[in-house]
Amino acid sequence: MSSTSDPSAADGHHDLVGQPHDEQREGPLAHAEAEAARIREPGAPLGALGPRFDRRSPFLIGLAAAAGVAVTYGLVLVLADLRGVLIVIGLALFLAIGIEPLVSWLVNRRFPRWLAVTAVFLAGLGVVGGFLAVAVPVLAEQVGQFAERAPTYLRQAVAEQSWLAKLNERVELRQVLEQVLSGSAGLVQAGLAVFSTLADLVILLVLTVYFTVELPRVRAGLYRFVPHSRRPRTILISDQICVKVGGYVLGNLLVSLIAGALTLVWLLVFDVPYALLLALTVALLDLIPVVGSIAGGVLISLVALTVSVPVCLATVGFVIAYRLLEDYLLIPKIIGRTVRVPALVTVVAVVLGGALLGVVGALVAIPVAAALLLITQEVVYPRLDRA
Incomplete structure:
Protein backbone atom coordinates (compact mmCIF):
# COMPACT_ATOMS: atom_id res chain seq x y z
CA MET A 1 0.00 0.00 0.00
CA PRO A 51 -7.17 10.97 27.43
CA ARG A 52 -4.86 11.72 30.36
CA PHE A 53 -2.48 9.14 31.75
CA ASP A 54 -3.59 7.39 34.89
CA ARG A 55 -1.75 9.25 37.65
CA ARG A 56 -2.35 6.39 40.05
CA SER A 57 -0.42 3.98 37.85
CA PRO A 58 2.39 2.38 39.93
CA PHE A 59 4.78 2.92 37.02
CA LEU A 60 4.05 6.65 36.82
CA ILE A 61 4.24 7.05 40.60
CA GLY A 62 7.60 5.28 40.73
CA LEU A 63 8.88 7.22 37.72
CA ALA A 64 7.84 10.56 39.24
CA ALA A 65 9.44 9.67 42.58
CA ALA A 66 12.69 8.59 40.95
CA ALA A 67 12.76 11.72 38.79
CA GLY A 68 12.13 13.90 41.86
CA VAL A 69 15.01 12.29 43.74
CA ALA A 70 17.32 12.65 40.75
CA VAL A 71 16.40 16.30 40.19
CA THR A 72 16.79 17.12 43.89
CA TYR A 73 20.18 15.40 44.03
CA GLY A 74 21.30 17.26 40.91
CA LEU A 75 20.18 20.60 42.37
CA VAL A 76 22.09 19.89 45.58
CA LEU A 77 25.26 19.19 43.59
CA VAL A 78 24.80 22.34 41.51
CA LEU A 79 24.20 24.49 44.59
CA ALA A 80 27.26 23.01 46.29
CA ASP A 81 29.45 23.83 43.27
CA LEU A 82 28.01 27.35 43.00
CA ARG A 83 28.09 28.04 46.74
CA GLY A 84 30.69 30.82 46.53
CA VAL A 85 28.98 32.57 43.62
CA LEU A 86 25.56 32.30 45.23
CA ILE A 87 26.90 33.79 48.47
CA VAL A 88 28.24 36.82 46.57
CA ILE A 89 24.94 37.24 44.69
CA GLY A 90 22.89 36.88 47.87
CA LEU A 91 25.11 39.35 49.74
CA ALA A 92 24.81 41.84 46.86
CA LEU A 93 21.01 41.58 46.98
CA PHE A 94 21.13 41.96 50.76
CA LEU A 95 23.21 45.14 50.47
CA ALA A 96 20.97 46.50 47.71
CA ILE A 97 17.94 46.06 49.97
CA GLY A 98 19.91 47.71 52.76
CA ILE A 99 20.71 50.74 50.60
CA GLU A 100 17.15 50.98 49.26
CA PRO A 101 15.82 53.23 52.09
CA LEU A 102 18.33 55.94 51.16
CA VAL A 103 17.56 55.60 47.46
CA SER A 104 13.81 55.66 48.01
CA TRP A 105 14.17 58.68 50.31
CA LEU A 106 15.85 60.58 47.47
CA VAL A 107 13.32 59.33 44.91
CA ASN A 108 10.50 60.60 47.11
CA ARG A 109 12.15 64.01 46.87
CA ARG A 110 11.83 64.00 43.08
CA PHE A 111 15.22 62.51 42.23
CA PRO A 112 15.17 60.19 39.20
CA ARG A 113 16.05 56.70 40.40
CA TRP A 114 19.27 56.53 38.40
CA LEU A 115 20.37 59.84 39.90
CA ALA A 116 19.44 58.71 43.43
CA VAL A 117 21.44 55.49 43.04
CA THR A 118 24.38 57.41 41.58
CA ALA A 119 24.31 59.94 44.42
CA VAL A 120 24.23 57.23 47.12
CA PHE A 121 27.09 55.25 45.64
CA LEU A 122 29.20 58.31 44.86
CA ALA A 123 28.74 59.51 48.43
CA GLY A 124 29.73 56.11 49.78
CA LEU A 125 32.74 55.84 47.48
CA GLY A 126 33.73 59.42 48.35
CA VAL A 127 33.70 58.66 52.08
CA VAL A 128 35.67 55.43 51.63
CA GLY A 129 38.08 57.03 49.16
CA GLY A 130 38.72 60.03 51.40
CA PHE A 131 39.35 57.77 54.36
CA LEU A 132 41.73 55.57 52.38
CA ALA A 133 43.62 58.56 51.01
CA VAL A 134 44.32 59.71 54.56
CA ALA A 135 44.68 56.32 56.20
CA VAL A 136 46.53 54.17 53.63
CA PRO A 137 50.01 55.64 54.24
CA VAL A 138 49.62 55.26 57.99
CA LEU A 139 48.10 51.79 57.62
CA ALA A 140 50.88 50.65 55.29
CA GLU A 141 53.50 51.82 57.75
CA GLN A 142 51.78 50.17 60.70
CA VAL A 143 51.18 46.90 58.85
CA GLY A 144 54.85 46.79 57.83
CA GLN A 145 55.98 47.44 61.39
CA PHE A 146 53.65 44.78 62.73
CA ALA A 147 54.83 42.20 60.17
CA GLU A 148 58.46 42.89 61.16
CA ARG A 149 57.84 42.74 64.89
CA ALA A 150 55.28 39.93 65.01
CA PRO A 151 57.88 37.15 65.34
CA THR A 152 59.53 39.07 68.20
CA TYR A 153 56.19 39.54 69.94
CA LEU A 154 55.47 35.86 69.52
CA ARG A 155 58.84 34.79 70.95
CA GLN A 156 58.28 37.01 73.94
CA ALA A 157 54.80 35.61 74.44
CA VAL A 158 55.94 31.98 74.49
CA ALA A 159 59.13 32.57 76.46
CA GLU A 160 57.39 31.98 79.81
CA GLN A 161 55.80 28.73 80.92
CA SER A 162 52.23 29.69 80.06
CA TRP A 163 49.41 27.97 78.23
CA LEU A 164 50.62 29.61 75.03
CA ALA A 165 54.08 28.15 75.57
CA LYS A 166 52.57 24.70 76.07
CA LEU A 167 50.52 25.13 72.92
CA ASN A 168 53.66 26.15 71.08
CA GLU A 169 55.45 23.00 72.27
CA ARG A 170 52.67 20.79 70.93
CA VAL A 171 51.89 22.35 67.56
CA GLU A 172 55.03 24.46 66.93
CA LEU A 173 52.85 27.57 66.70
CA ARG A 174 55.75 30.02 66.65
CA GLN A 175 57.46 28.33 63.71
CA VAL A 176 54.27 28.21 61.72
CA LEU A 177 53.44 31.88 62.31
CA GLU A 178 57.00 32.98 61.61
CA GLN A 179 56.92 31.10 58.32
CA VAL A 180 53.57 32.67 57.40
CA LEU A 181 54.71 36.17 58.31
CA SER A 182 58.22 36.09 56.87
CA GLY A 183 58.42 33.20 54.41
CA SER A 184 57.98 33.52 50.69
CA ALA A 185 55.29 30.83 50.64
CA GLY A 186 53.30 32.79 53.19
CA LEU A 187 53.66 35.97 51.17
CA VAL A 188 52.49 34.21 48.01
CA GLN A 189 49.48 32.75 49.79
CA ALA A 190 48.69 36.10 51.38
CA GLY A 191 48.96 37.80 47.98
CA LEU A 192 46.62 35.26 46.38
CA ALA A 193 44.15 35.68 49.24
CA VAL A 194 44.24 39.47 48.89
CA PHE A 195 43.76 39.26 45.12
CA SER A 196 40.83 36.84 45.48
CA THR A 197 39.24 39.06 48.11
CA LEU A 198 39.62 42.18 45.96
CA ALA A 199 38.12 40.37 42.97
CA ASP A 200 35.14 39.27 45.06
CA LEU A 201 34.71 42.81 46.37
CA VAL A 202 34.68 44.25 42.84
CA ILE A 203 32.09 41.68 41.74
CA LEU A 204 30.08 42.37 44.87
CA LEU A 205 30.13 46.13 44.22
CA VAL A 206 29.06 45.73 40.58
CA LEU A 207 26.24 43.34 41.47
CA THR A 208 25.09 45.62 44.28
CA VAL A 209 24.88 48.56 41.87
CA TYR A 210 22.87 46.54 39.34
CA PHE A 211 20.54 45.14 41.99
CA THR A 212 19.98 48.61 43.45
CA VAL A 213 19.18 50.12 40.04
CA GLU A 214 16.87 47.27 39.03
CA LEU A 215 15.34 46.59 42.45
CA PRO A 216 11.84 47.82 41.46
CA ARG A 217 11.81 45.43 38.49
CA VAL A 218 13.28 42.60 40.57
CA ARG A 219 10.64 43.23 43.23
CA ALA A 220 7.80 43.26 40.70
CA GLY A 221 9.12 40.15 38.98
CA LEU A 222 9.32 38.18 42.23
CA TYR A 223 5.82 39.24 43.27
CA ARG A 224 4.48 37.93 39.93
CA PHE A 225 5.31 34.41 41.10
CA VAL A 226 2.81 34.80 43.96
CA PRO A 227 -0.82 33.82 43.23
CA HIS A 228 -3.04 36.83 42.58
CA SER A 229 -5.23 36.22 45.61
CA ARG A 230 -2.25 36.24 47.97
CA ARG A 231 -0.26 39.00 46.27
CA PRO A 232 -1.44 42.04 48.33
CA ARG A 233 -0.67 40.35 51.65
CA THR A 234 2.71 39.17 50.33
CA ILE A 235 3.58 42.71 49.23
CA LEU A 236 2.83 44.13 52.68
CA ILE A 237 4.88 41.51 54.54
CA SER A 238 7.79 41.47 52.08
CA ASP A 239 8.09 45.26 52.01
CA GLN A 240 8.15 45.29 55.80
CA ILE A 241 10.97 42.73 55.71
CA CYS A 242 12.90 44.96 53.29
CA VAL A 243 12.47 47.90 55.68
CA LYS A 244 13.90 45.78 58.51
CA VAL A 245 16.87 44.73 56.39
CA GLY A 246 17.54 48.31 55.33
CA GLY A 247 17.34 49.59 58.89
CA TYR A 248 19.69 46.87 60.09
CA VAL A 249 22.31 47.44 57.39
CA LEU A 250 22.46 51.21 57.77
CA GLY A 251 22.26 51.03 61.57
CA ASN A 252 24.97 48.39 61.79
CA LEU A 253 27.28 50.51 59.65
CA LEU A 254 26.70 53.53 61.87
CA VAL A 255 27.33 51.56 65.08
CA SER A 256 30.55 50.12 63.62
CA LEU A 257 31.78 53.59 62.67
CA ILE A 258 31.13 54.77 66.23
CA ALA A 259 33.03 51.76 67.60
CA GLY A 260 36.01 52.43 65.35
CA ALA A 261 36.09 56.17 66.12
CA LEU A 262 35.92 55.72 69.92
CA THR A 263 38.55 52.99 69.78
CA LEU A 264 40.88 55.22 67.77
CA VAL A 265 40.53 58.06 70.27
CA TRP A 266 41.21 55.73 73.21
CA LEU A 267 44.28 54.15 71.62
CA LEU A 268 45.74 57.52 70.64
CA VAL A 269 45.24 58.91 74.14
CA PHE A 270 47.17 56.02 75.70
CA ASP A 271 49.74 55.86 72.88
CA VAL A 272 48.95 52.26 71.99
CA PRO A 273 50.85 51.21 68.83
CA TYR A 274 49.05 50.59 65.54
CA ALA A 275 46.12 52.72 66.68
CA LEU A 276 44.60 53.31 63.23
CA LEU A 277 45.07 49.70 62.14
CA LEU A 278 43.47 48.43 65.34
CA ALA A 279 40.58 50.91 65.14
CA LEU A 280 39.82 49.89 61.56
CA THR A 281 39.95 46.23 62.58
CA VAL A 282 37.57 46.87 65.48
CA ALA A 283 35.14 48.68 63.16
CA LEU A 284 35.15 45.77 60.69
CA LEU A 285 34.79 43.16 63.42
CA ASP A 286 31.96 45.11 65.03
CA LEU A 287 29.90 44.49 61.91
CA ILE A 288 29.61 40.88 63.11
CA PRO A 289 26.95 40.78 65.82
CA VAL A 290 27.75 39.52 69.34
CA VAL A 291 31.16 37.94 68.70
CA GLY A 292 32.69 40.74 66.60
CA SER A 293 32.96 43.34 69.36
CA ILE A 294 34.33 40.71 71.77
CA ALA A 295 37.06 39.69 69.33
CA GLY A 296 37.97 43.32 68.68
CA GLY A 297 38.12 44.05 72.41
CA VAL A 298 40.42 41.09 73.07
CA LEU A 299 42.68 42.20 70.21
CA ILE A 300 43.18 45.79 71.38
CA SER A 301 43.61 44.65 74.99
CA LEU A 302 46.44 42.30 73.99
CA VAL A 303 48.17 45.03 72.01
CA ALA A 304 47.72 47.47 74.93
CA LEU A 305 49.58 44.93 77.08
CA THR A 306 52.73 45.78 75.10
CA VAL A 307 52.51 49.30 76.58
CA SER A 308 51.94 48.37 80.22
CA VAL A 309 49.72 46.31 82.46
CA PRO A 310 47.76 49.36 83.73
CA VAL A 311 47.05 50.45 80.14
CA CYS A 312 45.90 46.91 79.34
CA LEU A 313 43.55 46.85 82.34
CA ALA A 314 42.22 50.30 81.46
CA THR A 315 41.61 49.10 77.88
CA VAL A 316 39.72 46.07 79.18
CA GLY A 317 37.53 48.45 81.18
CA PHE A 318 36.99 50.60 78.09
CA VAL A 319 35.95 47.54 76.08
CA ILE A 320 33.46 46.46 78.73
CA ALA A 321 32.07 49.99 79.07
CA TYR A 322 31.68 50.40 75.31
CA ARG A 323 30.04 46.97 75.01
CA LEU A 324 27.44 48.02 77.59
CA LEU A 325 26.97 51.34 75.78
CA GLU A 326 26.49 49.56 72.47
CA ASP A 327 24.16 46.86 73.79
CA TYR A 328 21.92 49.08 75.92
CA LEU A 329 21.98 52.43 74.13
CA LEU A 330 23.30 52.43 70.57
CA ILE A 331 21.74 49.23 69.24
CA PRO A 332 18.30 49.77 70.83
CA LYS A 333 18.19 53.39 69.60
CA ILE A 334 19.67 52.87 66.12
CA ILE A 335 18.72 49.29 65.18
CA GLY A 336 16.36 47.91 67.80
CA ARG A 337 13.26 49.92 66.83
CA THR A 338 13.41 48.62 63.27
CA VAL A 339 14.56 45.02 63.68
CA ARG A 340 13.11 44.03 67.11
CA VAL A 341 14.75 40.64 67.59
CA PRO A 342 14.93 39.18 71.13
CA ALA A 343 18.41 38.71 72.60
CA LEU A 344 18.14 34.90 72.71
CA VAL A 345 17.06 34.75 69.06
CA THR A 346 19.95 37.08 68.15
CA VAL A 347 22.57 34.83 69.75
CA VAL A 348 21.11 31.63 68.29
CA ALA A 349 20.79 33.20 64.82
CA VAL A 350 24.37 34.46 64.83
CA VAL A 351 25.72 31.07 65.95
CA LEU A 352 23.73 29.19 63.32
CA GLY A 353 24.52 31.70 60.58
CA GLY A 354 28.23 31.60 61.38
CA ALA A 355 28.22 27.79 61.37
CA LEU A 356 26.45 27.63 57.99
CA LEU A 357 28.07 30.47 56.02
CA GLY A 358 30.89 31.81 58.19
CA VAL A 359 31.27 35.57 58.50
CA VAL A 360 28.64 36.27 55.83
CA GLY A 361 26.16 34.08 57.69
CA ALA A 362 26.80 35.93 60.93
CA LEU A 363 26.35 39.29 59.18
CA VAL A 364 22.94 38.46 57.72
CA ALA A 365 21.71 36.30 60.61
CA ILE A 366 19.82 39.00 62.51
CA PRO A 367 17.76 40.43 59.59
CA VAL A 368 16.98 36.87 58.45
CA ALA A 369 15.82 36.07 61.99
CA ALA A 370 13.74 39.26 62.00
CA ALA A 371 12.12 38.23 58.70
CA LEU A 372 11.31 34.75 60.01
CA LEU A 373 9.85 36.22 63.20
CA LEU A 374 7.65 38.57 61.18
CA ILE A 375 6.39 35.73 58.97
CA THR A 376 5.74 33.60 62.05
CA GLN A 377 3.77 36.34 63.78
CA GLU A 378 1.77 37.38 60.72
CA VAL A 379 1.17 34.02 59.02
CA VAL A 380 2.02 30.98 61.13
CA TYR A 381 0.53 32.00 64.49
CA PRO A 382 -2.82 33.23 63.06
CA ARG A 383 -3.25 30.00 61.10
CA LEU A 384 -2.44 27.89 64.15
CA ASP A 385 -4.83 29.93 66.27
CA ARG A 386 -7.65 29.26 63.78
CA ALA A 387 -6.81 25.56 63.43
Missing part, protein backbone atom coordinates in the same frame (compact mmCIF):
# COMPACT_ATOMS: atom_id res chain seq x y z
CA SER A 2 1.73 3.10 -1.21
CA SER A 3 1.05 6.69 -0.36
CA THR A 4 -0.52 7.19 -3.79
CA SER A 5 -2.85 4.16 -3.49
CA ASP A 6 -4.13 5.01 -0.03
CA PRO A 7 -4.94 8.72 0.24
CA SER A 8 -6.14 8.45 3.84
CA ALA A 9 -2.77 7.11 4.92
CA ALA A 10 -1.04 9.71 2.80
CA ASP A 11 -3.02 12.44 4.48
CA GLY A 12 -2.02 11.08 7.89
CA HIS A 13 1.69 11.17 7.08
CA HIS A 14 3.61 14.42 6.60
CA ASP A 15 4.97 14.90 3.12
CA LEU A 16 8.38 15.95 4.41
CA VAL A 17 8.87 13.09 6.91
CA GLY A 18 9.71 9.43 6.28
CA GLN A 19 9.29 9.25 2.51
CA PRO A 20 8.74 6.97 0.67
CA HIS A 21 5.57 6.08 2.54
CA ASP A 22 4.35 2.49 1.99
CA GLU A 23 3.02 -0.51 3.91
CA GLN A 24 6.18 -2.57 3.43
CA ARG A 25 8.29 -0.09 5.41
CA GLU A 26 5.63 0.84 7.96
CA GLY A 27 4.17 -2.61 8.68
CA PRO A 28 2.07 -2.41 11.88
CA LEU A 29 2.18 1.42 11.75
CA ALA A 30 0.02 1.51 8.61
CA HIS A 31 -3.18 1.30 10.67
CA ALA A 32 -1.99 4.13 12.94
CA GLU A 33 -1.18 6.23 9.87
CA ALA A 34 -4.72 5.72 8.61
CA GLU A 35 -6.16 6.61 12.01
CA ALA A 36 -3.99 9.74 12.08
CA ALA A 37 -5.53 10.82 8.79
CA ARG A 38 -9.01 10.18 10.18
CA ILE A 39 -8.68 12.30 13.32
CA ARG A 40 -7.37 15.33 11.49
CA GLU A 41 -9.93 18.12 11.45
CA PRO A 42 -9.86 21.70 10.14
CA GLY A 43 -9.95 23.14 13.67
CA ALA A 44 -7.44 20.60 15.03
CA PRO A 45 -4.93 19.68 12.32
CA LEU A 46 -2.92 17.64 14.81
CA GLY A 47 -5.92 15.87 16.31
CA ALA A 48 -7.85 16.40 19.53
CA LEU A 49 -6.22 16.03 22.93
CA GLY A 50 -6.20 12.39 24.02
